[in-house]
Amino acid sequence: MLVLKGLRTWSFLAGSRYPGSAWPTRALVQSGRRKKLSSGAREHYCTTSRFPDPPPAGKLQKSGGETKSVICIEGNIASGKTTCLEYFAKTTNIEVLEEPVAKWRNIRGHNPLGLMYQDAARWGITLQTYIQLTMLQRHTRPSRYPMRMMERSIHSAKYIFVENLYQSGNMPEVDYAVLTEWFNWIVENIDISVDLIVYLHTSPETCYKRLKERCREEEKLIPMEYLEAIHHLHEEWLIQQNSFPVPAPVLVIEADDDLTKIIRQYEENRTRILTPSNKQWCL
Ligand SMILES: Nc1ncnc2c1ncn2[C@@H]1O[C@H](COP(=O)(O)OP(=O)(O)O)[C@@H](O)[C@H]1O
Numbered sequence: 001m002l003v004l005k006g007l008r009t010w011s012f013l014a015g016s017r018y019p020g021s022a023w024p025t026r027a028l029v030q031s032g033r034r035k036k037l038s039s040g041a042r043e044h045y046c047t048t049s050r051f052p053d054p055p056p057a058g059k060l061q062k063s064g065g066e067t068k069s070v071i072c073i074e075g076n077i078a079s080g081k082t083t084c085l086e087y088f089a090k091t092t093n094i095e096v097l098e099e100p101v102a103k104w105r106n107i108r109g110h111n112p113l114g115l116m117y118q119d120a121a122r123w124g125i126t127l128q129t130y131i132q133l134t135m136l137q138r139h140t141r142p143s144r145y146p147m148r149m150m151e152r153s154i155h156s157a158k159y160i161f162v163e164n165l166y167q168s169g170n171m172p173e174v175d176y177a178v179l180t181e182w183f184n185w186i187v188e189n190i191d192i193s194v195d196l197i198v199y200l201h202t203s204p205e206t207c208y209k210r211l212k213e214r215c216r217e218e219e220k221l222i223p224m225e226y227l228e229a230i231h232h233l234h235e236e237w238l239i240q241q242n243s244f245p246v247p248a249p250v251l252v253i254e255a256d257d258d259l260t261k262i263i264r265q266y267e268e269n270r271t272r273i274l275t276p277s278n279k280q281w282c283l
């Protein structure tokens, strides 16, 4: 392991290892189909990889047992997810839930996010255990709104970030196995269903530029290779759909553009984003 300025650096692109996944993956997701939409957004829909709808009897429901639509905004670090949520929060009457990053930066005076970036092999399991819990809390939080828009999901925490730690050799197999068992139990017993994934598709270079502009203290250590690895895992999961189950149809927004153009895309896709039950545009 390389050491730089006293900190453990990252080795991101170790060989692929996928034991213990919750579902059979490649065989299922290869039946996914895709089409190009006129608005410039691409849609990918994989019926066979969706969670059962409604959830099987006996599964714990979201608190209150109410039925609501859940839209998850997925994408690389600094791809513009929070900005997207802020835009929809201002212009629609829906519940918007940002990622609980403040909690990840301060749990009883400790900063697991910062620790993870300093020494991923030591603190990766700590951070991801807490993220899995806080994302579960997000998914199951009671709401009076019929629609919820969330930043990321418990699914991407597992399939992107845990996976990256494991594949890059920064998470021991035993830690990966324990997190996977927890995740599988949650999937099988708690309703964490999603109705639409909006994937903000960016180049790692764009994210690197935006990350530097945003200048979050803990993220100053992030090298370009990390964003490339996270990008690659998103592409496999949501575009090629050949790594892990995709829990909902995917609407791809090309998000490298400046803010004015992105907002135009949000407007062009507003109905599709806010009517996830309308599958007319799906294959
Ligand atoms: N389309 C855009 N063009 C230029 N800068 C953007 C754009 N979208 C977001 N930003 C800026 O990039 C940084 C990261 O955006 P943010 O929404 O926080 O990303 P995320 O929530 O995905 O990490 C912020 O400083 C934000 O103001």
Ligand SMILES: O=c1ccn([C@H]2C[C@H](O)[C@@H](COP(=O)(O)O)O2)c(=O)[nH]1
Pocket (backbone or CB within 6 Å): 075, 076, 077, 078, 079, 081, 099, 101, 113, 127, 128, 131, 156, 157, 158, 161, 162, 219
């Ligand atoms: O499961 C996760 C989710 C997020 N992170 C890290 C990545 C970023 O440094 C922050 C917040 O992400 P944004 O993309 O800026 O919203 O949290 C993680 O390590 N694991």
